[in-house]
Amino acid sequence: MTLSFALEDRTNDQRKPDMDVIDISKLKHARPLHLGRLATAAVLLAAGAYIVYAFAVGTIDWPVVGEYMFSERIMRGAVTTVVISVIAMAIGIVIGILTAIARSSRNMVLSSAAMFYTWLFRGAPMILQLLIWYNLALVFPTIGIPGLWEAKTVVVMTPLAATLIALSLNQGAYTSEIIRSGMLAVDIGQYEAAKSIGMTYSDTLRRIILPQAMRVVVPPLGNEFIGLLKVTALASIIGFGELLGTAQDIYYSNAKIMEMLFVATIWYLVIVSLLSVVQMWIEKRFARGFANSGRHG
Amino acid sequence: MKPLVSAVRLGKKFGDHQVLHDINIDIMPGEVVCIVGPSGSGKTTFLRCINQLETIEMGALYLDGELTGYRVENDVVHRLTDKEIARQRRITGMVFQRFNLFPHMTALENVMEGPTRVLRQDRQAARDTAMGLLARVGLGDRADAFPNNLSGGQQQRVAIARALAMQPRLMLFDEPTSALDAELVGEVLGVMRDVAATGMTMVIVTHELNFAREVADKIVFMADGRVVETGPPEQVLENPQEARTKAFLAAVVSKKQDAA
Numbered sequence: 001m002t003l004s005f006a007l008e009d010r011t012n013d014q015r016k017p018d019m020d021v022i023d024i025s026k027l028k029h030a031r032p033l034h035l036g037r038l039a040t041a042a043v044l045l046a047a048g049a050y051i052v053y054a055f056a057v058g059t060i061d062w063p064v065v066g067e068y069m070f071s072e073r074i075m076r077g078a079v080t081t082v083v084i085s086v087i088a089m090a091i092g093i094v095i096g097i098l099t100a101i102a103r104s105s106r107n108m109v110l111s112s113a114a115m116f117y118t119w120l121f122r123g124a125p126m127i128l129q130l131l132i133w134y135n136l137a138l139v140f141p142t143i144g145i146p147g148l149w150e151a152k153t154v155v156v157m158t159p160l161a162a163t164l165i166a167l168s169l170n171q172g173a174y175t176s177e178i179i180r181s182g183m184l185a186v187d188i189g190q191y192e193a194a195k196s197i198g199m200t201y202s203d204t205l206r207r208i209i210l211p212q213a214m215r216v217v218v219p220p221l222g223n224e225f226i227g228l229l230k231v232t233a234l235a236s237i238i239g240f241g242e243l244l245g246t247a248q249d250i251y252y253s254n255a256k257i258m259e260m261l262f263v264a265t266i267w268y269l270v271i272v273s274l275l276s277v278v279q280m281w282i283e284k285r286f287a288r289g290f291a292n293s294g295r296h297g
Numbered sequence: 298m299k300p301l302v303s304a305v306r307l308g309k310k311f312g313d314h315q316v317l318h319d320i321n322i323d324i325m326p327g328e329v330v331c332i333v334g335p336s337g338s339g340k341t342t343f344l345r346c347i348n349q350l351e352t353i354e355m356g357a358l359y360l361d362g363e364l365t366g367y368r369v370e371n372d373v374v375h376r377l378t379d380k381e382i383a384r385q386r387r388i389t390g391m392v393f394q395r396f397n398l399f400p401h402m403t404a405l406e407n408v409m410e411g412p413t414r415v416l417r418q419d420r421q422a423a424r425d426t427a428m429g430l431l432a433r434v435g436l437g438d439r440a441d442a443f444p445n446n447l448s449g450g451q452q453q454r455v456a457i458a459r460a461l462a463m464q465p466r467l468m469l470f471d472e473p474t475s476a477l478d479a480e481l482v483g484e485v486l487g488v489m490r491d492v493a494a495t496g497m498t499m500v501i502v503t504h505e506l507n508f509a510r511e512v513a514d515k516i517v518f519m520a521d522g523r524v525v526e527t528g529p530p531e532q533v534l535e536n537p538q539e540a541r542t543k544a545f546l547a548a549v550v551s552k553k554q555d556a557a
Binding site: 187189190192193194195196197198199200201203207208211212215286288289290 | 348350379380383384386387389390391393395397398399400401402403410411414415443444445456459460462463
């Protein structure tokens, strides 16, 4: 038996036409059943449905969750969390870039100072740093620049100030290592090419190295931001009114503990989801020149 | 006429290992010099010393009569600042083996970067010059392409345009065709031939002996970190005096025959 349709297409084929040839594109393809996938999906769906059901019929007052979801206090807490995270992250990135540059400097004093900073603020637990900044008045009753400006530490070091300082400095330490790894990922030839057209070191960093490093560091920085967003919850222990602290304040008075915790959880998830969209947008921006370079497996 | 590049008893060490010994070379304005030799001979290192991508430890190197990298005051040598070194580099342009284009910028932006950032040229003027240079290297229609979307030969031609945009008086080429597929070598050599025809002073580290024979005014043969033989191409390549040069040329010729 010969397949005539296959032979018609074999204009350049010198083989004998009586060969039994096939063309797989002309044949019907069997569909795999993927029984394993179906079974896994069924199990997961069942487990998920059971958990949802359990919570739905459990002793949770769902209407209360709905009622507080968009209450003014909760919303203010959520906004505070986002704003403080954005500011701390922004300061953290600036500190991180400066520290990373100082760390890679030939100037031993600068690089040692950068190393010491990273070691100190990465090493001490976040919660400890919050408490130390908040209680700084115990060590320094007044702070300021001698002769220029002075103030009582208790007045200056509000929960907001302590939270902002603690989060920024801690974030700067982590960010500096991420930025540094990004800078190390840029080919040494890029520094040389920039030098060869007479660029100064600072121009080279700003125009050539950092933009390329950013492409690599955006995903880990997104991770860091999500971490930071959640770490703000720790600031509730020094009485800072962020999202979790606000939720706790409310359940101290109405005793709807799980309900309020759910409200906070949902808000954290919503914020993180929005953030992923922002991250995708930023990644796209820094992918300039690297699109369609075939990194899709 | 004074030499544009003058190396005097130049020596270079990497740690304890001395890679360049007693290099004495003068390159006159308008001269095209090809440096050839086996790998590990120090030819690329010497080229990189000219625009101070490497520091030298012995002797001295003068660019247009000016001592590079250092300043001497009362018999005491002071290292120049990065800024002063950047200024000295400006009379040189460099083309790298691996192109080293800035991947986050288009071909046009690559060429414009130096003139706008370093020479502080007006953007529109820099753009016009850059477009002219891209047209000159045959890439007028690829100005908006990113390096990753260009072939190796095209990238190297953009790199040549980028170096020319700084209006250098001396062009340095570090094995500009070694990273290219064989069929792309010709287009890059063609552009280099055009640059040479404008009277540009050029120092080229290359393995392309036919090209060297054709464009070079002077061939410098290096081996083991030393200059072994210097002279016009017909002398060094056709009638070498030193055993080391003869051995190298014989090896290259037999390799070519194997390939053919």
